[in-house]
Structure formats: structure tokens, C-alpha cells
Amino acid sequence: MENKVENATCPVTMTANLIGGRWKLIILYHLSGHTRRFGEIAARIPSISRKVLSQQLKELEEDGLIIRQQFKEIPPRVEYSLSELGESLKPVLHHMESWGIETMLNARSKKV
Amino acid sequence: MENKVENATCPVTMTANLIGGRWKLIILYHLSGHTRRFGEIAARIPSISRKVLSQQLKELEEDGLIIRQQFKEIPPRVEYSLSELGESLKPVLHHMESWGIETMLNARSKKV
């Protein structure tokens, strides 16, 4: 578990490996501040397929960023939330978000 | 130019698209604070092939994050540097780096 962290040499590369890829940032973003069921996440990110979503969730869990809680119910219920490590990443995500918003606003005002 | 910025709807997704992929963060990191020639970048990131490096640099330039300056000399000389937009990303990168360092230190101290 958490091999990406333990085996890393360069912290930037490691961080990129943890949150890189096309979906992980977005998934973390949707878990930021909320516990969500699998189906909820899928609904909020319509362009991801369920197969890939479950793969990415599994990786995020292996990397210690999220927690998966499975209830023994029928129909099944599984809830995902940020772990302590995932929580610690939130300021970074918000920083990225602010930067994105500013960049988009700037691009638009320059267009006029 | 800068289509990723202009066509984006979600700022997090946009940011992820700009700096995502296996190499872009690392390239930006090596340009942070330095103007560098193509060969220098290649030397600092030995595991990237020249083909992929030139592709990624082209994309970063198209996205407005870096500036490519070509000198009319023989042998050729091309210098890459962060644009104003790329500079504005530096605090975000440093935030990621700090988080990475802390996470690595924590993982190691917990191991003992």
C-alpha cells in the first residue's frame, strides 16, 4: 500500500503520479467535502465509464487518498470519502481551482 | 491557441488538462526559474524521448504556458521559458511540491 509514496524520489513526480491521469483530480474534487456513493460520482462525471471509474477509485484507495466503505445491503451500497491524506490535499486542489478560474476569466476578458 | 482554456467549462478539469500527462509537470518544473535549451531539458529528464519532449513542448506552447524562442544560428539554438501564464502557475507547483515532500516524510516516519 502507498508504494507510490514510499518508492518515490522526486516529490513533484510522486504527486503527479498520485493525482495525475485524466480522472483522479476530478474524482477527488467531487469527494472534497462530501461522502458519495459510486453512482453519485458517476452521475457527476458523466463522461467517465463505470469501468474506469471503479479502476480509478481502486487506485486512489490503494494510494491512501480515499476510503471505501461497503455496506452489507441489497442493493449494494458503497460510500467513498477522502482519507486524512486526501483531506490534506484539499488546499492544493483549491489552489489549482482558483488558478483555473482566474485563467479562464483572463482569457475571456482578453478576447473582448 | 489556448483552446483548452477558452473551451473549458470546469476550471479543475481545465487545469488538469493543461498540466496533466506524464511529463508536463516535470518539464514546467525544470523551466521554473530558468530559460533552458531543448538539449538541456532533455538532459535533465533522461527518461523522456526527444520525440515526446518536442510534442509536449509544442503543446505547452500552444496552451500559452511556455515561450519558445528560436535563434537563427547554426547549429540551431532554441530556448524555452515560462510565459507569464506559466509563471503564474509556479505557486501552484510549489504547493504540490511541498505537499509531496511532507507526504513522503510522513510515510517514512510512520514506517519506523
Add this chain to the structure above:
DNA sequence: TCCATTAGTCACTTTTAGGTTACCACTATT
């Protein structure tokens, strides 16, 4: 009895990313 529900998995196909090798342009140097 049969259907809906949920969180997946399995097998298969397509798309994308990345790697490898060879090659070019132009000049100065040997």
C-alpha cells in the same frame, strides 16, 4: 412470478501515448 435496484466485473475492441531508429539542415572545424 418478474422486475428494478446498485456496484461492480468480464471479455473484447478501439484509441491514445509513448518508444525506436533513421534522417535532415547548415556551418565550423579538423
Add this chain to the structure above:
DNA sequence: AATAGTGGTAACCTAAAAGTGACTAATGGA
């Protein structure tokens, strides 16, 4: 005449990522 030096590109190939559609388990309700 040959070579080094630099920043690439073109053609080709492989591996990884992602998409698709069918399928499952166990129960409550119509």
C-alpha cells in the same frame, strides 16, 4: 572530405488506457 554539433521530424511499432455491452448477486415490491 569528413565530422561534430543542435533541434528537431517521419515512419513505424508496442503497450497502456479507455470504451462497450453483457452479466451478476440478493432482496423488496407489484
